[in-house]
Amino acid sequence: MSVPSAAAVPGERLRRRGGRAVGKRERPPAGSSRTAGYFFVALYVALLLLLGIAPVVYAIYLAFSNSGGAGSAFVDAFNDYRFVPAFEHILEFMAIWLVSQTIFVVGLTLMLHNQAQRVGAGFRFIFYIPGALAGAASVVVWLFMLDPTASPFAFGLHWLGYAEFNNTIAPGNLPAIFAIMAFWTGAGAWIVVMYGALNNIPHELIECAQMDGANAFKTAIFIKLPLIRKWVVYMLVLSFAAGTQLFVEPTVLGSAALGVGVSKFWSPNQLAWFLASQYDEFNEAAAISIVLLALGLVVAGLLVWRGRLFEVE
Amino acid sequence: MAIVTFDEATRTYPNGDRPAVDQLTLEVRDGEFLVLVGPSGCGKTTTLRMLAGLENVDEGEIFIDGKSVVNLAPRDRDIAMVFQNYALYPHMSVAQNMGFALRMAKVPKSEIEERVGAAAKILDIEEYLERKPRQLSGGQRQRVAMGRAIVRQPRVFLMDEPLSNLDAKLRVATRAEIAALQRNLGVTTLYVTHDQVEAMTMGDRVAVMKDGVLQQCDTPQTLYDEPANVFVAGFIGSPSMNLLEGTIEDGGVRLGTTTVLAAGGLPVPAGAAVTVGLRPESLAIAPAGGGIPARVSMVEELGSEAFVHAKLADGVSPAVPGEDTIVARFEPRTAPAPGELIHLRAKDGAMMLFDAPSGERIVVGS
Amino acid sequence: MALSRRHAMNFIAIMILLFFTAFFFVPIIWLFLAPTKTDGQLLTESPFAFGSLSTLAHTFHRIVTYSDYSVLIWLKNSAIYSFGGTALAILAAIPAGYALALTHFIGRRLLLAITLVVMIMPATALVLPLFLEINKLGLYGTIWALILPFGFFPFGVYLTYIYFSATIPKDLLAAARIDGAGEWRVFWHIALPLARPIVALVGFFAFVASWNNFFLPFVMTYDSSQYPIQIGLQQLIGSTASFNPANYSAGSSIVVLHRPDLAMAVIIAIAPVLLVFLFAQRSLVTGMLAGATKE
Numbered sequence: 003m004s005v006p007s008a009a010a011v012p013g014e015r016l017r018r019r020g021g022r023a024v025g026k027r028e029r030p031p032a033g034s035s036r037t038a039g040y041f042f043v044a045l046y047v048a049l050l051l052l053l054g055i056a057p058v059v060y061a062i063y064l065a066f067s068n069s070g071g072a073g074s075a076f077v078d079a080f081n082d083y084r085f086v087p088a089f090e091h092i093l094e095f096m097a098i099w100l101v102s103q104t105i106f107v108v109g110l111t112l113m114l115h116n117q118a119q120r121v122g123a124g125f126r127f128i129f130y131i132p133g134a135l136a137g138a139a140s141v142v143v144w145l146f147m148l149d150p151t152a153s154p155f156a157f158g159l160h161w162l163g164y165a166e167f168n169n170t171i172a173p174g175n176l177p178a179i180f181a182i183m184a185f186w187t188g189a190g191a192w193i194v195v196m197y198g199a200l201n202n203i204p205h206e207l208i209e210c211a212q213m214d215g216a217n218a219f220k221t222a223i224f225i226k227l228p229l230i231r232k233w234v235v236y237m238l239v240l241s242f243a244a245g246t247q248l249f250v251e252p253t254v255l256g257s258a259a260l261g262v263g264v265s266k267f268w269s270p271n272q273l274a275w276f277l278a279s280q281y282d283e284f285n286e287a288a289a290i291s292i293v294l295l296a297l298g299l300v301v302a303g304l305l306v307w308r309g310r311l312f313e314v315e
Numbered sequence: 316m317a318i319v320t321f322d323e324a325t326r327t328y329p330n331g332d333r334p335a336v337d338q339l340t341l342e343v344r345d346g347e348f349l350v351l352v353g354p355s356g357c358g359k360t361t362t363l364r365m366l367a368g369l370e371n372v373d374e375g376e377i378f379i380d381g382k383s384v385v386n387l388a389p390r391d392r393d394i395a396m397v398f399q400n401y402a403l404y405p406h407m408s409v410a411q412n413m414g415f416a417l418r419m420a421k422v423p424k425s426e427i428e429e430r431v432g433a434a435a436k437i438l439d440i441e442e443y444l445e446r447k448p449r450q451l452s453g454g455q456r457q458r459v460a461m462g463r464a465i466v467r468q469p470r471v472f473l474m475d476e477p478l479s480n481l482d483a484k485l486r487v488a489t490r491a492e493i494a495a496l497q498r499n500l501g502v503t504t505l506y507v508t509h510d511q512v513e514a515m516t517m518g519d520r521v522a523v524m525k526d527g528v529l530q531q532c533d534t535p536q537t538l539y540d541e542p543a544n545v546f547v548a549g550f551i552g553s554p555s556m557n558l559l560e561g562t563i564e565d566g567g568v569r570l571g572t573t574t575v576l577a578a579g580g581l582p583v584p585a586g587a588a589v590t591v592g593l594r595p596e597s598l599a600i601a602p603a604g605g606g607i608p609a610r611v612s613m614v615e616e617l618g619s620e621a622f623v624h625a626k627l628a629d630g631v632s633p634a635v636p637g638e639d640t641i642v643a644r645f646e647p648r649t650a651p652a653p654g655e656l657i658h659l660r661a662k663d664g665a666m667m668l669f670d671a672p673s674g675e676r677i678v679v680g681s
Numbered sequence: 682m683a684l685s686r687r688h689a690m691n692f693i694a695i696m697i698l699l700f701f702t703a704f705f706f707v708p709i710i711w712l713f714l715a716p717t718k719t720d721g722q723l724l725t726e727s728p729f730a731f732g733s734l735s736t737l738a739h740t741f742h743r744i745v746t747y748s749d750y751s752v753l754i755w756l757k758n759s760a761i762y763s764f765g766g767t768a769l770a771i772l773a774a775i776p777a778g779y780a781l782a783l784t785h786f787i788g789r790r791l792l793l794a795i796t797l798v799v800m801i802m803p804a805t806a807l808v809l810p811l812f813l814e815i816n817k818l819g820l821y822g823t824i825w826a827l828i829l830p831f832g833f834f835p836f837g838v839y840l841t842y843i844y845f846s847a848t849i850p851k852d853l854l855a856a857a858r859i860d861g862a863g864e865w866r867v868f869w870h871i872a873l874p875l876a877r878p879i880v881a882l883v884g885f886f887a888f889v890a891s892w893n894n895f896f897l898p899f900v901m902t903y904d905s906s907q908y909p910i911q912i913g914l915q916q917l918i919g920s921t922a923s924f925n926p927a928n929y930s931a932g933s934s935i936v937v938l939h940r941p942d943l944a945m946a947v948i949i950a951i952a953p954v955l956l957v958f959l960f961a962q963r964s965l966v967t968g969m970l971a972g973a974t975k976e
Binding site: 204206207209210211212213214215216220224225228229231 | 367368369388389390394395396398399400402404405406415416419420
């Protein structure tokens, strides 16, 4: 049976290939709308220049204008005996954190999505509450949680072989500990976002998958997961950037003198601040900041480019 | 190849005050194309979804080939559905979309390819197999949705208003294709639409529903010629049937100040209130004297025919208060002019009578 | 899948969900119960035991009066920095997001792209150069050193942009403009009345981010009288016996803090944010979803 090609039927509009909006040159219409736009963004642009662009420019300037010549600040920083360990620490922390956050956030959200609406809402609320304790407060709470003498998780800590607090926060455990803190505070918000993304999937698709013979698990793997890929990438991008810049947790944990393993330069950001505040080595500090910034940007750029994340209209 | 039987199937939504589907009893014969039609909220989509397994059956039963399916999950019922918005998986290619159900059923890859290819050939979408849905036009997507259903070789096809998202011309073309396709494949099909023209042109039989209740299930011609009640009479046919208020009197019906004689015996006592149904295509100018008076308000010249809208005069009342316009079909360029007072009569035997309170049609003896 | 297997999978799912519920929630419960117990009780009794109200009152008194009511001073500072920063953020972000979404000007897309990029970079890498810049501007030690950076909130701009793009039909604005309304009037009379949810959302995020921020105040303040409560918390750890035993020798007259006191301080520190979370939860989630679900 031959069927007239749909393209030949008048009134049919073929979608553009790839689905992307082809960029048009922005030609603003004549009239006051053009200048008004500038006024609306004026305050924000002022702040952007002052507090977003200027510091970056200044940091770049500082990093490259060391007394030993351009680039010498970087060399000095790399050669600092604390530099490599700091980056080792941070990379280990991020590996643990990013992997576990992705698995658990996605997994928990999928599980919640399967439950009834009210049940899911209740769980999401509970998961979200720790987000109110971001920063120093969450570290203090976990100081308590990690102390085998007073913690409600004491049985778990004892089972892991930790009888005393300074066992728990032994240097080797620090990346995992910071990962737990970061996960505890941040997972809730991401679960809410992922849940919203899952809800955005037309219900018809899920029903169709049901009729196609997919059970809950297969529907999650083959249909739901691929359709929230964009948000998972977004989560990875933001988390990666934030993770490279770790500062609060090691600093606050280090205030507990028992935290001897948590030096004042455990993370690269701490090292940068340490160099600046203790030794006035602003150039080296700026160099480290630039390295961190670049790292975050490169990974973000990669993920955004590969994931086609942002389509600016 | 299957027989579908609804046996007093009922579904009430938790916050609903009346059942969405009320004790539906209906049989879809083997290989039949049955259309479920009715206004929004009549329960046709709910009925379809009950058969699919996407809605619970609160009371009653549904059988496929004599076996109850009420407790079976959708995938165990061997049914394929074409959704209104096509429900194509956006991240998969056309071929992957079509093969997904087979993949879930662990059919070997070579067989999947073969079956997908065959279905794509029937629907003429072979060149799109590697494209993603967003690269396709509406009509192409619709065909992929159908292909996805065909590939599964199910016992029953379900279609939920598959043409409603297409533009008018494409709808007409695709209508014929779907009907022909179904005839070729011979699969029992249950098709839902709100468009009565679609229903009349595609269905072997048409089931009209209103407010969750089945009104009538018959061939299109029977629905047209012998509607069971006022609702079916007014729903089927376009422009819809004119409905007037009348009273039985002296072997005829009195409409306002006019009396129309009935051809045969009326099994209704004098004085009974009736609704008189007159299809636009059955009306013509009455010969001198007699006929229903009306003043022409508007004439629609469509080229092949003309429809005259006229306001009822002389105390002739419509069945529905406020809708006092009578529509009559005329040959092109023969219509009376706006403002004219005309008298209309129905061709012999074309007048239908319905019991006013219940809406049931009164069968006029010959 | 057989019914029993499906039940088993569901059971496992529920167990996992309960495990995580405990993980997320038990610390919070412990935190709120801790100030009702004495330090000794914390060690000996069940973590879920309720102490006594009088202990709670004592703990509260001790921590609030500690070091000349430092906690209250820190709270005041936090409030100034956070409310100031939030006000500035809203003032800047709402019109900017509106303009990006619904007006035309050269550079609009460039600005949007820059905003997206800056959003991805958390501010911490810039704190140091920011510090030097603020210093050069002579603002070090003033509240502006914190309020200005808190007011720079590209995420708020992005959220507003998404919100206005999704909720205000362009035709509505076109109609208003054809009717002769100037741009300011269009914004004031059409967009703003519809903007309440997004103002609340941006305000919420800005406030929480400002209140919880640690690194920036750490760098920008030098005296205890300027600390926000977050830095204050860190100071309190130094005075807490169980975490810094070496600091206190027997017979010392310094007031020493114990775990319940520190827990009380944490509760005070997070109270505003927690309250906002709880009360605004419903509209927040809807607002977040509105932003999160735009395609």
